[in-house]
Amino acid sequence: AQSVTQPDIHITVSEGASLELRCNYSYGATPYLFWYVQSPGQGLQLLLKYFSGDTLVQGIKGFEAEFKRSQSSFNLRKPSVHWSDAAEYFCAVARYSSASKIIFGSGTRLSIRP
Amino acid sequence: DAGVTQSPTHLIKTRGQQVTLRCSPKSGHDTVSWYQQALGQGPQFIFQYYEEEERQRGNFPDRFSGHQFPNYSSELNVNALLLGDSALYLCASNVQGIRDTEAFFGQGTRLTVV
Numbered sequence: 001a002q003s004v005t006q007p008d009i010h011i012t013v014s015e016g017a018s019l020e021l022r023c024n025y026s027y028g029a030t031p032y033l034f035w036y037v038q039s040p041g042q043g044l045q046l047l048l049k050y051f052s053g054d055t056l057v058q059g060i061k062g063f064e065a066e067f068k069r070s071q072s073s074f075n076l077r078k079p080s081v082h083w084s085d086a087a088e089y090f091c092a093v094a095r096y097s098s099a100s101k102i103i104f105g106s107g108t109r110l111s112i113r114p
Numbered sequence: 115d116a117g118v119t120q121s122p123t124h125l126i127k128t129r130g131q132q133v134t135l136r137c138s139p140k141s142g143h144d145t146v147s148w149y150q151q152a153l154g155q156g157p158q159f160i161f162q163y164y165e166e167e168e169r170q171r172g173n174f175p176d177r178f179s180g181h182q183f184p185n186y187s188s189e190l191n192v193n194a195l196l197l198g199d200s201a202l203y204l205c206a207s208n209v210q211g212i213r214d215t216e217a218f219f220g221q222g223t224r225l226t227v228v
Binding site: 092 | 157162204206219220
Protein backbone atom coordinates (compact mmCIF):
# COMPACT_ATOMS: atom_id res chain seq x y z
CA ALA A 1 0.00 0.00 0.00
CA GLN A 2 1.15 3.51 -0.75
CA SER A 3 1.75 5.56 2.37
CA VAL A 4 3.74 8.40 3.86
CA THR A 5 4.91 8.47 7.46
CA GLN A 6 5.93 11.58 9.32
CA PRO A 7 6.97 10.30 12.75
CA ASP A 8 7.15 13.67 14.47
CA ILE A 9 3.79 15.24 15.21
CA HIS A 10 5.19 18.42 16.75
CA ILE A 11 8.71 19.87 16.82
CA THR A 12 9.92 23.01 18.58
CA VAL A 13 13.14 24.63 17.43
CA SER A 14 14.88 27.79 18.57
CA GLU A 15 15.08 30.61 16.07
CA GLY A 16 18.39 30.40 14.22
CA ALA A 17 18.81 26.70 14.93
CA SER A 18 18.90 24.02 12.26
CA LEU A 19 15.86 21.92 11.38
CA GLU A 20 15.27 18.43 10.08
CA LEU A 21 11.79 17.01 9.50
CA ARG A 22 11.58 13.30 8.86
CA CYS A 23 9.59 11.54 6.15
CA ASN A 24 9.44 7.90 5.12
CA TYR A 25 7.35 6.55 2.28
CA SER A 26 6.09 3.26 0.97
CA TYR A 27 5.53 3.04 -2.76
CA GLY A 28 5.74 0.38 -5.47
CA ALA A 29 7.97 2.37 -7.78
CA THR A 30 10.01 5.53 -7.54
CA PRO A 31 7.43 8.20 -6.93
CA TYR A 32 7.43 11.92 -7.16
CA LEU A 33 8.20 13.26 -3.69
CA PHE A 34 7.07 16.59 -2.31
CA TRP A 35 7.19 18.80 0.72
CA TYR A 36 4.35 21.27 1.28
CA VAL A 37 3.88 23.93 3.92
CA GLN A 38 0.56 25.10 5.33
CA SER A 39 0.27 28.21 7.47
CA PRO A 40 -2.86 28.80 9.58
CA GLY A 41 -5.79 29.71 7.38
CA GLN A 42 -3.75 29.16 4.24
CA GLY A 43 -3.73 26.58 1.52
CA LEU A 44 -0.79 24.34 0.73
CA GLN A 45 2.37 25.78 -0.77
CA LEU A 46 4.91 23.59 -2.53
CA LEU A 47 8.38 23.88 -0.99
CA LEU A 48 10.19 21.43 -3.24
CA LYS A 49 9.83 18.23 -5.24
CA TYR A 50 11.96 15.33 -6.44
CA PHE A 51 11.67 12.66 -9.07
CA SER A 52 15.09 11.99 -10.49
CA GLY A 53 18.57 13.39 -10.70
CA ASP A 54 20.53 14.90 -7.86
CA THR A 55 19.22 13.43 -4.61
CA LEU A 56 19.66 16.75 -2.80
CA VAL A 57 16.89 19.08 -3.84
CA GLN A 58 16.78 22.80 -3.20
CA GLY A 59 13.47 24.51 -2.60
CA ILE A 60 12.02 27.85 -1.74
CA LYS A 61 12.55 29.74 1.52
CA GLY A 62 15.98 28.16 2.05
CA PHE A 63 14.69 24.60 2.45
CA GLU A 64 16.32 21.50 1.02
CA ALA A 65 15.51 17.81 1.08
CA GLU A 66 17.55 14.67 0.52
CA PHE A 67 16.19 11.55 -1.14
CA LYS A 68 17.63 8.29 0.19
CA ARG A 69 16.32 5.34 -1.79
CA SER A 70 17.82 2.72 0.53
CA GLN A 71 15.97 4.20 3.49
CA SER A 72 12.81 5.24 1.59
CA SER A 73 13.26 8.64 3.16
CA PHE A 74 12.92 12.22 2.01
CA ASN A 75 13.86 14.41 4.96
CA LEU A 76 13.46 18.18 4.90
CA ARG A 77 16.20 20.43 6.25
CA LYS A 78 16.92 24.08 6.85
CA PRO A 79 20.20 25.36 8.29
CA SER A 80 18.70 28.27 10.22
CA VAL A 81 15.01 28.68 10.95
CA HIS A 82 13.12 31.96 11.19
CA TRP A 83 10.04 32.71 13.27
CA SER A 84 8.06 32.88 10.03
CA ASP A 85 8.79 29.19 9.39
CA ALA A 86 6.29 28.20 12.07
CA ALA A 87 3.66 26.18 10.20
CA GLU A 88 2.48 22.66 9.38
CA TYR A 89 4.70 20.70 7.02
CA PHE A 90 3.48 17.82 4.88
CA CYS A 91 5.51 15.24 3.05
CA ALA A 92 3.72 13.71 0.06
CA VAL A 93 4.12 11.26 -2.81
CA ALA A 94 2.50 10.85 -6.22
CA ARG A 95 2.93 8.46 -9.09
CA TYR A 96 3.50 11.16 -11.65
CA SER A 97 3.85 14.87 -11.20
CA SER A 98 1.59 16.64 -8.80
CA ALA A 99 -1.10 16.48 -11.49
CA SER A 100 -1.96 13.01 -10.25
CA LYS A 101 -3.39 11.84 -6.95
CA ILE A 102 -1.16 13.04 -4.13
CA ILE A 103 -0.82 11.00 -0.96
CA PHE A 104 0.02 13.12 2.07
CA GLY A 105 1.55 12.30 5.40
CA SER A 106 -0.17 13.38 8.59
CA GLY A 107 2.05 16.42 8.96
CA THR A 108 4.58 17.85 11.40
CA ARG A 109 3.75 21.04 13.25
CA LEU A 110 6.78 23.27 13.63
CA SER A 111 6.94 25.81 16.44
CA ILE A 112 9.75 28.34 16.77
CA ARG A 113 11.13 29.28 20.18
CA PRO A 114 12.23 32.95 20.33
CA ASP B 115 -3.31 36.16 -11.35
CA ALA B 116 -5.94 35.26 -8.76
CA GLY B 117 -4.68 31.72 -8.24
CA VAL B 118 -7.10 29.03 -7.11
CA THR B 119 -10.19 30.50 -5.47
CA GLN B 120 -12.69 28.62 -3.34
CA SER B 121 -16.06 29.62 -1.98
CA PRO B 122 -17.39 29.91 0.58
CA THR B 123 -14.51 30.15 3.07
CA HIS B 124 -16.60 28.83 5.96
CA LEU B 125 -19.84 26.90 6.11
CA ILE B 126 -21.97 25.40 8.86
CA LYS B 127 -24.47 22.67 7.99
CA THR B 128 -26.72 20.29 9.90
CA ARG B 129 -26.45 16.52 9.75
CA GLY B 130 -28.39 15.09 6.84
CA GLN B 131 -28.20 18.24 4.76
CA GLN B 132 -26.47 18.64 1.43
CA VAL B 133 -23.65 21.05 0.64
CA THR B 134 -22.00 22.42 -2.50
CA LEU B 135 -18.50 23.82 -2.52
CA ARG B 136 -17.03 25.75 -5.44
CA CYS B 137 -13.60 26.10 -6.97
CA SER B 138 -12.20 28.30 -9.71
CA PRO B 139 -8.86 27.04 -11.01
CA LYS B 140 -5.80 29.13 -11.61
CA SER B 141 -5.84 30.87 -14.97
CA GLY B 142 -4.72 28.51 -17.73
CA HIS B 143 -5.37 25.36 -15.70
CA ASP B 144 -7.79 22.72 -16.95
CA THR B 145 -7.75 20.07 -14.20
CA VAL B 146 -9.24 20.28 -10.73
CA SER B 147 -8.71 17.94 -7.79
CA TRP B 148 -10.48 17.94 -4.44
CA TYR B 149 -9.02 16.96 -1.08
CA GLN B 150 -10.49 16.56 2.40
CA GLN B 151 -8.33 17.57 5.35
CA ALA B 152 -9.69 16.55 8.72
CA LEU B 153 -8.38 18.34 11.80
CA GLY B 154 -4.86 17.25 12.62
CA GLN B 155 -4.47 15.14 9.50
CA GLY B 156 -3.02 15.45 6.05
CA PRO B 157 -5.23 16.05 3.02
CA GLN B 158 -6.91 13.01 1.47
CA PHE B 159 -7.66 12.82 -2.25
CA ILE B 160 -11.36 12.77 -3.10
CA PHE B 161 -11.39 12.95 -6.90
CA GLN B 162 -10.04 14.71 -9.95
CA TYR B 163 -11.87 16.28 -12.90
CA TYR B 164 -10.59 16.88 -16.40
CA GLU B 165 -12.58 17.58 -19.54
CA GLU B 166 -15.73 17.63 -17.40
CA GLU B 167 -15.28 13.99 -16.38
CA GLU B 168 -14.15 12.35 -13.17
CA ARG B 169 -10.75 10.86 -13.98
CA GLN B 170 -9.54 9.52 -10.65
CA ARG B 171 -11.28 8.84 -7.37
CA GLY B 172 -10.07 8.23 -3.87
CA ASN B 173 -11.67 6.10 -1.19
CA PHE B 174 -14.76 8.21 -0.57
CA PRO B 175 -18.42 7.12 -0.63
CA ASP B 176 -20.85 8.01 -3.37
CA ARG B 177 -22.24 10.77 -1.15
CA PHE B 178 -19.32 12.75 -2.49
CA SER B 179 -19.83 13.83 -6.08
CA GLY B 180 -18.52 16.53 -8.30
CA HIS B 181 -18.86 18.41 -11.50
CA GLN B 182 -16.63 20.38 -13.80
CA PHE B 183 -17.96 23.11 -16.04
CA PRO B 184 -16.79 24.14 -19.53
CA ASN B 185 -14.86 27.05 -17.99
CA TYR B 186 -12.92 24.45 -15.90
CA SER B 187 -14.43 25.55 -12.60
CA SER B 188 -15.67 22.76 -10.37
CA GLU B 189 -18.15 21.90 -7.64
CA LEU B 190 -17.94 19.37 -4.86
CA ASN B 191 -21.28 18.10 -3.57
CA VAL B 192 -21.74 16.14 -0.39
CA ASN B 193 -25.12 14.57 0.39
CA ALA B 194 -26.53 13.32 3.69
CA LEU B 195 -23.87 15.10 5.72
CA LEU B 196 -22.34 13.31 8.69
CA LEU B 197 -20.53 14.84 11.64
CA GLY B 198 -17.38 13.17 10.30
CA ASP B 199 -17.58 15.24 7.13
CA SER B 200 -16.46 18.28 9.12
CA ALA B 201 -13.12 19.23 7.57
CA LEU B 202 -11.19 21.68 5.44
CA TYR B 203 -11.91 20.98 1.78
CA LEU B 204 -9.09 21.92 -0.54
CA CYS B 205 -9.20 22.39 -4.27
CA ALA B 206 -6.11 22.09 -6.43
CA SER B 207 -5.66 22.89 -10.10
CA ASN B 208 -3.04 22.08 -12.69
CA VAL B 209 -2.49 21.69 -16.42
CA GLN B 210 -2.85 18.25 -17.94
CA GLY B 211 -0.26 16.82 -20.26
CA ILE B 212 2.70 18.90 -19.15
CA ARG B 213 5.53 17.01 -17.53
CA ASP B 214 6.32 18.12 -13.99
CA THR B 215 3.25 20.31 -13.86
CA GLU B 216 2.63 21.64 -10.38
CA ALA B 217 -0.70 21.58 -8.60
CA PHE B 218 -1.69 24.87 -6.97
CA PHE B 219 -3.97 24.75 -3.94
CA GLY B 220 -6.69 27.11 -2.85
CA GLN B 221 -7.11 28.26 0.75
CA GLY B 222 -9.96 25.85 1.29
CA THR B 223 -13.51 25.80 2.57
CA ARG B 224 -13.97 25.01 6.25
CA LEU B 225 -17.10 22.86 6.61
CA THR B 226 -18.59 22.29 10.04
CA VAL B 227 -21.41 19.78 10.40
CA VAL B 228 -23.48 20.09 13.58
